[in-house]
Each structure stands twice: as structure tokens, then as C-alpha cells.
Amino acid sequence: MILQIVGMKNSGKTTLMNHAISFLKERGYSVVTIKHHGHIGEEIELQSSDVDHMKHFAAGADQSIVQGHHLQQTVTRKKKQSLREIIENSVTIDCSIILVEGFKEANYDKIIVYKNNDELRSLQGLSHVIGKIETNHPRASNQLEHLLNKLIKDKGMN
Amino acid sequence: MILQIVGMKNSGKTTLMNHAISFLKERGYSVVTIKHHGHIGEEIELQSSDVDHMKHFAAGADQSIVQGHHLQQTVTRKKKQSLREIIENSVTIDCSIILVEGFKEANYDKIIVYKNNDELRSLQGLSHVIGKIETNHPRASNQLEHLLNKLIKDKGMN
Numbered sequence A, B: 001m002i003l004q005i006v007g008m009k010n011s012g013k014t015t016l017m018n019h020a021i022s023f024l025k026e027r028g029y030s031v032v033t034i035k036h037h038g039h040i041g042e043e044i045e046l047q048s049s050d051v052d053h054m055k056h057f058a059a060g061a062d063q064s065i066v067q068g069h070h071l072q073q074t075v076t077r078k079k080k081q082s083l084r085e086i087i088e089n090s091v092t093i094d095c096s097i098i099l100v101e102g103f104k105e106a107n108y109d110k111i112i113v114y115k116n117n118d119e120l121r122s123l124q125g126l127s128h129v130i131g132k133i134e135t136n137h138p139r140a141s142n143q144l145e146h147l148l149n150k151l152i153k154d155k156g157m158n
Helices: A013-026 A052-058 A083-090 A117-122 A140-154 B013-026 B052-058 B083-090 B117-122 B140-154
Strands: A002-006 A031-036 A063-067 A071-077 A097-101 A109-114 A129-134 B002-006 B031-036 B063-067 B071-077 B097-101 B109-114 B129-134
Touching: A002 A013, A013 A031, A013 A097, A013 A109, A013 A140, A013 B052, A031 A083, A031 B052, A052 A063, A052 A071, A052 B013, A052 B031, A052 B097, A063 B083, A071 B083, A083 B063, A083 B071, A097 B052, A109 A117, A109 A140, A129 A140, B002 B013, B013 B031, B013 B097, B013 B109, B013 B140, B031 B083, B052 B063, B052 B071, B109 B117, B109 B140, B129 B140
Parallel strands: A002 A097, A002 A109, A031 A097, A031 B063, A063 B031, A109 A129, B002 B097, B002 B109, B031 B097, B109 B129
Antiparallel strands: A063 A071, A071 B071, B063 B071
16 A cells, blocks of 8 residues: 655654554554655755765765665665656565655645645645645544554555 | 675775776766675664654654655665575666675675785685785775776676
């Protein structure tokens, strides 16, 4: 299952993403997250080049992978891709759920998060919206869990 | 083409890797690097959780991907794999050359790097050795370039 969490900058997307991850992991699902770096003109922040795989990257490698005991990190020079391309080419583990932060224009099931009506209005017209959560609402987390449970049931994953 | 650079800790592997990367990139090859984290009992160092994809990872995601304008970073919870498995499952770009630091026991073409005869002796018995470079030698970089040129020619990549 693929689920997007979309909203304006500082609307609380990451907080809801993190709640969704914990909620799904507690239920035993394998979770991949994909985040779109939304700040125009700024590149993503890289790990310091004190570590060897970043030295390889600094020397010009197009992709640099480091393998640890239970963890693996990769950094890649790669032109911006569509969400579909990222899912097809860059998800390298079997997983039951892909949670996506951002990528407003993509066409997967979406939860809109917002802080006020102005934000909600500016997100009108997005496709595949299955729910809307006001992040200032005291029961925002419960609303999210309710939507997740419904999706899990609808997709036959429970 | 897949080429391993192997040697003892602090023998100069990363310096030679970096020289190989620059040399190959200048010649227009696409290069992927894979590094084995060799320190027993220590895990690889992760990027700080100030960035959102690391927040997702800290919340429990099994794989977290962030997409920027020309760069992409991924961190994954994944049990240690063989080099063959990493090459099959985790290299996500088309590339002409995979340079590997470490993974002594794997079976690809290998350059042994060493600082002294004790180190060289302790690496005896490794398979697929195509060259040996003493990293303290003033012409170590030239020896590396010579070996790379020979490999490129042998593999019909020039």
C-alpha cells in the first residue's frame, strides 16, 4: 500500500508521518518512507565527509553505498524523479507499506494535513484525497490512526 | 566491471579508492562505490536526525529515502549481506564500474594495498588478485592508474 501525507510547509506533515510509522511498525508492518525535499533551490543536506562512503562520494562517485552490521546507507547523484520512478527504482526492500511525505502532484491515496482553512483551501483540487487532518486538532493522532486502520482493512492487509 | 580494493585497516585503501574514482570519472565512466564497514561491534555512523528522512528512520522506518534536486539519500535497516547481494539488490543506477572497498572474502578482481611486508603476508591466499600496490611507494598512484587502464582494456570498455 502507498499512502501520501501532503500539506504546506510547517503544517505538521513530519509529525504525522512519524506517528504513522510508529503506529504501523507496532502492528508488525514493514515500512518504507519517501520524502520530497521541497525547498526550491536548496539541495538535501548530506552527511559529513568524515565517513568513508562520503569521501568516495566527494571524490565523484555517482552512487556510494556503505554496509554495516544491520544498517546500510546510500547517497546518489540522480536527477529529480517522479514518485513512481523512485518507487520503481530506489525502494530496495520488500515492504508492506510505503509512506510518502510530499509529492503533492502524484496520484496515490493522500491524506491532506493543514493548520487552518487558508492552507486547506490552497490544497483544493488534489487528486486521490482519502482524508483531511487538522494538525492543531487535539484528536489529530486518533484521526490518523482511524484512517490507517480503514486503509489496512480496505486493502485486505489486516 | 567490478573491482575490489582490499587491505588491512589504515593501509591506505580509502586514499586509493578516491584516486580511482577521480581517475575513472575524468574518463567519463559512471562509478558506484561499495564500502564494507569493517569495525567489529561498531555500527555505521548515521546522519544526524535533524533532517526529516532521519526523523522517519528514527521513528522506525525500515527504509527511508529523501529525494533532492540532483541528489538522493537512503538509509535502510538490513542485516549484513554478501557483496553479491548488495550488488544485486542495492545498486540502483546504471553504471560502468563498481569499486569496492573491503569484502576481502568476495570473489571479484582485487587489488591488494599494503604498507609493509607484514601486511602483505597477512593477505596471502586471497582469490582473484590482479595487482598489489604498496601505498607508501612514491609511484603508488601511477601503479593504480596502470592497473585501471589495463582492466578497462581487458574488459573491452575503452
